[in-house]
Amino acid sequence: MDEDWDDNDVVVEAPQKVNSYDNDDVDEGHSLSRGRGFPTFIEDNDDFNKVGSNGFGERRGRGGRGGRGRGGRGGRGGGRDRSDYENGHDDYENGDRDDRPERGERGRGRGRGRGGRGGGSRPNGDSEHGEGEDEAKKPPVTYVPPEPTDNEEEIFSSTISSGINFDKFDCIAVKVTGENPPRAIESFETANLRKYVLDNILKSGYKKPTPIQKHAIPIIMAGRDLMGCAQTGSGKTAAFLLPIINTLLQDPRDLITGPNGCAQPQVIIVAPTRELTLQIFNEARKFSHGSILKIAVAYGGTAVRHQGDNISRGCHILVATPGRLHDFVDRNRVSFGGVRFVVLDEADRMLDMGFMPSVEKMMEHSTMVPITERQTLMFSATFPEDIQHLAGRFLNNYLFVAVGVVGGASADVEQIFHQVTKYEKQNMLKQLIQDNDGKRILVFVETKRNADFIAAMLSEQQLLTSSIHGDRMQREREEALLNFKSGRHCILVATAVAARGLDIKNVDIVVNYDLPKSIDEYVHRIGRTGRVGNRGMAVSFYDSEKVINKVIKLLKILSVRRFSAASQYKTSKYALTYVIYALCLTRALIRFS
Numbered sequence: 001m002d003e004d005w006d007d008n009d010v011v012v013e014a015p016q017k018v019n020s021y022d023n024d025d026v027d028e029g030h031s032l033s034r035g036r037g038f039p040t041f042i043e044d045n046d047d048f049n050k051v052g053s054n055g056f057g058e059r060r061g062r063g064g065r066g067g068r069g070r071g072g073r074g075g076r077g078g079g080r081d082r083s084d085y086e087n088g089h090d091d092y093e094n095g096d097r098d099d100r101p102e103r104g105e106r107g108r109g110r111g112r113g114r115g116g117r118g119g120g121s122r123p124n125g126d127s128e129h130g131e132g133e134d135e136a137k138k139p140p141v142t143y144v145p146p147e148p149t150d151n152e153e154e155i156f157s158s159t160i161s162s163g164i165n166f167d168k169f170d171c172i173a174v175k176v177t178g179e180n181p182p183r184a185i186e187s188f189e190t191a192n193l194r195k196y197v198l199d200n201i202l203k204s205g206y207k208k209p210t211p212i213q214k215h216a217i218p219i220i221m222a223g224r225d226l227m228g229c230a231q232t233g234s235g236k237t238a239a240f241l242l243p244i245i246n247t248l249l250q251d252p253r254d255l256i257t258g259p260n261g262c263a264q265p266q267v268i269i270v271a272p273t274r275e276l277t278l279q280i281f282n283e284a285r286k287f288s289h290g291s292i293l294k295i296a297v298a299y300g301g302t303a304v305r306h307q308g309d310n311i312s313r314g315c316h317i318l319v320a321t322p323g324r325l326h327d328f329v330d331r332n333r334v335s336f337g338g339v340r341f342v343v344l345d346e347a348d349r350m351l352d353m354g355f356m357p358s359v360e361k362m363m364e365h366s367t368m369v370p371i372t373e374r375q376t377l378m379f380s381a382t383f384p385e386d387i388q389h390l391a392g393r394f395l396n397n398y399l400f401v402a403v404g405v406v407g408g409a410s411a412d413v414e415q416i417f418h419q420v421t422k423y424e425k426q427n428m429l430k431q432l433i434q435d436n437d438g439k440r441i442l443v444f445v446e447t448k449r450n451a452d453f454i455a456a457m458l459s460e461q462q463l464l465t466s467s468i469h470g471d472r473m474q475r476e477r478e479e480a481l482l483n484f485k486s487g488r489h490c491i492l493v494a495t496a497v498a499a500r501g502l503d504i505k506n507v508d509i510v511v512n513y514d515l516p517k518s519i520d521e522y523v524h525r526i527g528r529t530g531r532v533g534n535r536g537m538a539v540s541f542y543d544s545e546k547v548i549n550k551v552i553k554l555l556k557i558l559s560v561r562r563f564s565a566a567s568q569y570k571t572s573k574y575a576l577t578y579v580i581y582a583l584c585l586t587r588a589l590i591r592f593s
């Protein structure tokens, strides 16, 4: 065991009742979580990093205005944070969103203010119906994604190999709150998993469960509801997929397709972005490989009919973005009458203002089975306390599992901050890329326009670069991700659309070219590197003249969080690094305050 880490045993707290939110125990369980009053950056509406328009920028600009038309009245939601609602006057200043129409559709949206009209029926703006009322007014989306592979080697190749710090996961304190939690498992072999599942775990190269898996697997297999929090890249997806798939195989129920091809999936998994939805779909296929289980996927930006036909043939597990899911539900292609499990991945995002109406619509749908007759599972690396409270109404006598500090950044990511003026940023980025030649670098920017601009700028420097954001067509988004994943392009410039959940091998460096608007997004962004015990690096640029307030808040949060997290390790190596960063920031603050 590396000496940097504490060898404290996993701590499982005595069960405590969490039925009432007045119960102090609930708060205690999340004592270092965001709900403690850590500020966020949502009130800021900086227009820093606006870039001069070029051919790229102007083209995206038209799409952006369409977005403004939709979001301006705040009726549709879909924003990442409150600023999207309060300051919805310009799509570019409001970061990125997902699960929504593509370029041509947004252009139309501008004139007629789709947001107001939509009245919340599709809160996240996914209106790729392919049929129905809007169809006459917009070009149909015809993109049919490539068929998922049946090649076993490819299916199991998605796993990131665990890194040198994998065993140190066991040293992180785990807190379990709620009534009668089952005992954590020690190994996959002793978890009473069926042979199919166990074989697929082994084929995936998993040798032992991560802490969230040790706790979540028996909890879900015991039929309990769960809210699970664990750091980025610590195996939360398998933590819910494995026990769900095991239950479906252990206690099979007939696959139901109703009249007119209305499917009744037994598991509904929703996630906030299309690419994450696709990733979870592939993970579900992986863990159920060779079994009779049918897995289907539904996400925006793709031809509706193709997905609809697949779903109509019946599926045990449906992985979907909320907008497209509701399209199918509204058209009676999907009903919730056979649901045994509902999973919200990136649950805090799914329960924020943007997605909450969709989640409510699903949970309260007339066909949805009652809360006591289904299992509801929520997972995320971040879970602000106010959102935890909101989540409670969808959960039944649930257990809360927190691995480490709720909302804490992965300890395997070295965090570096550079103070730069906006005029220096481009050169700084080019220099960083030059200095790290051949490394895979994920660059986050705040706006879609900037994503295009930076990608174009880097491409002009002969650096192979892709970009991914909400104004790109789905085909382009998937190609960009594939190019980055395969290593064909070493650099991916992305907006928030790629901040959460994406599990990409060998991301060496995450660059925050623009600081994110919230600390939670920062945690998710930097979590694209340093996964499953591998080390990673995050470099953040900040312009103290423009973002001084953000830096103050970030400093407070980082220092509190870091010192808390660092207390889990034996030596102060990491803590020291953070202190240095904190001091750098403090110096900057003193200079500019």
Ligand SMILES: Nc1ncnc2c1ncn2[C@@H]1O[C@H](COP(=O)(O)OP(=O)(O)OP(=O)(O)O)[C@@H](O)[C@H]1O
Pocket (backbone or CB within 6 Å): 158, 159, 160, 161, 162, 205, 206, 207, 208, 209, 210, 213, 230, 231, 232, 233, 234, 235, 236, 237, 238, 380, 381, 500, 501, 502, 503, 527, 528, 531, 532
């Ligand atoms: N027990 C395990 N042993 C080895 N590798 C694992 C294990 N569990 C999961 N992994 C791998 O770890 C990687 C990260 O897993 P996953 O994407 O589920 O993380 P996560 O906790 O959901 O992260 P995020 O919060 O960023 O969504 C994946 O490549 C997955 O295959």
